Amino acid sequence: MGHILIQDLTKTYLRRGGVAWQFNSEADPVADDELLVLNHIDLEVYDGELVCVLGPSGCGKTTMVRIIAGFERSTSGNVIIDGNEVTGPSSDNIFVFQHNGLLPWLTVEENVRLGLRHMKDRREQAERVSEYIDIVNLSGFEHQYPHQLSGGMQRRAELARALVVNPEVLFMDEPFAGLDFLTRLKMREEIINMHEYFKKTVIFITHDIDEALVMADRVVVFTDRPATIQLDLALGFPHPRDFMREPDLEALRRDVYVGLGVHYAL
Ligand SMILES: Nc1ncnc2c1ncn2[C@@H]1O[C@H](COP(=O)(O)OP(=O)(O)OP(=O)(O)O)[C@@H](O)[C@H]1O
Ligand SMILES: [Mg+2]
Numbered sequence: 001m002g003h004i005l006i007q008d009l010t011k012t013y014l015r016r017g018g019v020a021w022q023f024n025s026e027a028d029p030v031a032d033d034e035l036l037v038l039n040h041i042d043l044e045v046y047d048g049e050l051v052c053v054l055g056p057s058g059c060g061k062t063t064m065v066r067i068i069a070g071f072e073r074s075t076s077g078n079v080i081i082d083g084n085e086v087t088g089p090s091s092d093n094i095f096v097f098q099h100n101g102l103l104p105w106l107t108v109e110e111n112v113r114l115g116l117r118h119m120k121d122r123r124e125q126a127e128r129v130s131e132y133i134d135i136v137n138l139s140g141f142e143h144q145y146p147h148q149l150s151g152g153m154q155r156r157a158e159l160a161r162a163l164v165v166n167p168e169v170l171f172m173d174e175p176f177a178g179l180d181f182l183t184r185l186k187m188r189e190e191i192i193n194m195h196e197y198f199k200k201t202v203i204f205i206t207h208d209i210d211e212a213l214v215m216a217d218r219v220v221v222f223t224d225r226p227a228t229i230q231l232d233l234a235l236g237f238p239h240p241r242d243f244m245r246e247p248d249l250e251a252l253r254r255d256v257y258v259g260l261g262v263h264y265a266l
Contacts (some may be wrong), residue, residue: 002168002201009077039226052212055222095167152183
């Protein structure tokens with residue numbers, strides 16, 4: 001479970017205002033008042049894979065995730081999760097991790113419990129909630145409100161809220177945005193550990209190339225808008241990964257930087 005098939009996915013938005021957004025190629029014309037964002041994307045994500053998606057700002061990463069999660073309709077093409085075509089949001093098998101996704105008027109425990117609100121057995125529910133709070137190392141902070149936690153602790157609470165649902169697919173769209181460098185490194189480690197433990201399918205969007213390369217089973221790099229897939233790299237390197245000790249990983253890192261148009265930060 002957690003298999004995603006994206007077939008020939010295209011998305012255009014209506015252009016706003018009178019300015020031409022882009023030059024549309026003759027090969028794939030779209031009307032002047034439309035903005036082509038995703039351009040015939042084909043992608044298969046395998047069960048239990050952690051795929052990091054990289055690409056220039058505004059190329060269409062969030063749009064793609066919103067379409068896969070069923071929040072947004074594609075203009076053409078299909079998304080099939082575990083054999084079923086996505087026609088709208090489904091809370092059973094997918095979870096979209098958002099930062100600032102905690103409800104401020106609920107405690108950590110109550111926020112995590114939200115994911116299990118349909119569970120009838122209250123004792124089992126309480127056990128699951130406390131198990132996941134423990135997994136993210138927040139035991140002792142169950143009764144704190146989000147504003148009483150540090151940024152990193154808030155992210156961990158959000159992670160517990162996502163994982164307690166036990167989704168087949170977890171979408172994470174720049175989940176570490178705004179975290180300080182050290183906390184971000186620690187959160188990466190936690191995601192890698194969680195992933196090795198839970199083996200759920202994760203689609204993780206980031207702007208951080210090194211982050212993608214140390215975390216992912218596979219890195220997918222989008223071109224600038226309209227997005228097509230520019231690079232699709234399987235990374236069979238064991239964790240923890242170290243660029244200094246893995247020359248092949250370091251070489252891939254260069255390819256990705258260059259692919260994204262950066263030549264000087266190498
Ligand atoms: N609801 C909308 N209506 C019209 N245009 C939209 C809408 N949502 C997104 N867009 C446009 O689609 C393009 C892609 O947006 P998207 O948010 O998917 O980019 P992104 O790759 O996630 O960028 P970032 O890395 O900055 O988050 C942008 O040009 C944006 O202006
Ligand atoms: Mg985005």
